[in-house]
Amino acid sequence: MTAISKILIANRGEIALRVLRACKELGIATVAVHSTADADAMHVRLADESVCIGPPPSRDSYLNIHQIVAACEITGADAVHPGYGFLSENAKFADILDAHGITFIGPTAEHIRLMGDKITAKKTAVELGIPVVPGSDGEVLPENAMKIAREIGFPVLIKATAGGGGRGMKVAKNEAELEEAVSTARSEALAAFGNDAVYMEKYLGKPRHIEVQVVGDGAGNAIHLGERDCSLQRRHQKVWEEANSPALNVEQRMKIGQICADAMKKMKYRGAGTIEFLYENGEFFFIEMNTRLQVEHPITEAITGIDLVHEQIRVASGAGLSVTQDQIVFSGHAIECRINAEDPRTFVPSPGTITHFHAPGGLGVRVDSGVYAGYKIPPYYDSLIGKLIVHGRTRVECMMRLRRVLDEFVVDGIKTTLPLFQDLVANQDIANGDYDIHWLEHYLAETSA
Numbered sequence: 001m002t003a004i005s006k007i008l009i010a011n012r013g014e015i016a017l018r019v020l021r022a023c024k025e026l027g028i029a030t031v032a033v034h035s036t037a038d039a040d041a042m043h044v045r046l047a048d049e050s051v052c053i054g055p056p057p058s059r060d061s062y063l064n065i066h067q068i069v070a071a072c073e074i075t076g077a078d079a080v081h082p083g084y085g086f087l088s089e090n091a092k093f094a095d096i097l098d099a100h101g102i103t104f105i106g107p108t109a110e111h112i113r114l115m116g117d118k119i120t121a122k123k124t125a126v127e128l129g130i131p132v133v134p135g136s137d138g139e140v141l142p143e144n145a146m147k148i149a150r151e152i153g154f155p156v157l158i159k160a161t162a163g164g165g166g167r168g169m170k171v172a173k174n175e176a177e178l179e180e181a182v183s184t185a186r187s188e189a190l191a192a193f194g195n196d197a198v199y200m201e202k203y204l205g206k207p208r209h210i211e212v213q214v215v216g217d218g219a220g221n222a223i224h225l226g227e228r229d230c231s232l233q234r235r236h237q238k239v240w241e242e243a244n245s246p247a248l249n250v251e252q253r254m255k256i257g258q259i260c261a262d263a264m265k266k267m268k269y270r271g272a273g274t275i276e277f278l279y280e281n282g283e284f285f286f287i288e289m290n291t292r293l294q295v296e297h298p299i300t301e302a303i304t305g306i307d308l309v310h311e312q313i314r315v316a317s318g319a320g321l322s323v324t325q326d327q328i329v330f331s332g333h334a335i336e337c338r339i340n341a342e343d344p345r346t347f348v349p350s351p352g353t354i355t356h357f358h359a360p361g362g363l364g365v366r367v368d369s370g371v372y373a374g375y376k377i378p379p380y381y382d383s384l385i386g387k388l389i390v391h392g393r394t395r396v397e398c399m400m401r402l403r404r405v406l407d408e409f410v411v412d413g414i415k416t417t418l419p420l421f422q423d424l425v426a427n428q429d430i431a432n433g434d435y436d437i438h439w440l441e442h443y444l445a446e447t448s449a
Helices: 013-026 042-046 066-073 091-099 110-114 118-127 145-152 175-193 250-267 297-304 308-318 397-406 418-426 429-433 440-449
Strands: 005-010 031-033 050-052 079-081 156-160 169-172 198-204 208-217 222-234 237-243 270-280 285-289 333-340 356-358 365-369 384-392 410-412
Touching: 013 031, 013 042, 013 250, 031 042, 031 066, 050 066, 050 270, 066 091, 079 110, 079 308, 091 110, 110 118, 110 169, 110 285, 110 297, 118 198, 145 175, 145 198, 156 175, 169 175, 175 198, 208 250, 222 250, 222 297, 222 440, 237 297, 237 356, 237 418, 250 270, 270 308, 285 356, 297 308, 297 333, 297 365, 297 384, 333 397, 333 418, 397 418, 397 429
Parallel strands: 005 031, 005 079, 031 050
Antiparallel strands: 156 169, 156 198, 208 222, 208 270, 222 237, 237 333, 270 285, 333 384, 356 410, 365 384
């Protein structure tokens, strides 16, 4: 076991503050790194030490590996928590930290590489007994695309092997659309990821997006913490998440959860991870694995009472998991709304100064946010400014609580997506849990017409 005494938090915003709070509760000293644009950020104010690592552009600060390693050496930090995004799934970063004797609070570099490439990840999933969506065995090229598509059957989805966030992703409904879909996906993938490799999958008509939370100790022990339903998306970006999914029953939940936990045991996976599926007509189809903490992890914490960041730190230090599978009890229902600094209709980013900020409270209410009245939201980063998490004994109670707290939430001086959630919580389809991954796009198109 390697005791961790000081953690450098290689991130910003609400997730940096979330990690800092977990460190404080464990009695571990903290180091905040920040760009010049984030000098007044809340996690910087609350950390034991802080280091400026560069100017606002991410490539010069939060993605600058050399600056982050230097900050570790200057402060004596013996571990790094990457949060999500930025360097959280960067195998090279994990290797460099290891070479410097610094603990990376996450999976091994080998597992990051293995699951980071979509084609390799899918092959690995098959080997581990995880159900996959029908698709190509390898890279799709213009010369073999038609043959593969005919074998799979239209419609098909073209996806970047190194992709994420909906970039490098195109649908071909028929043979006439295939050539352009492949060409466009390859171009987008090259521009976004520096890699134009794409693969092909069967396009499912009205699936839900279900993901299973797993944690492993790296020694062959692993657990699952149930699933989250992330089907309410805009441009492949999650907007609203629920745990547990309204679409699954207990038997389905435990079956897919055990499949995922067993797979992580075989891999000897270390740390927190999420295995993502499309779910349709009672069947699960693997799409990818995220080898990091997810934005929506708080709803899993709400229904299990388990602090996932605590578990990450425990596992990284060699202390192992704090619970076994039979000790996990699922309680109630939780919903997370991602609050973005965006126009709620056009979704154009709305940076600026927050003049008033009032977070709602009460039983079963959690707000993860690093903003405050007087805080100036910089225009350089993701527009997420906070997450509203609500927990109730039942989904009905959770929805009623969410309706109440959305009316209490005040963010003035900028535009936010709070009005969108007020509309959604009053919608009958949402109340019934009757939606799929296309629902929100259709709803927004209808309401903006």
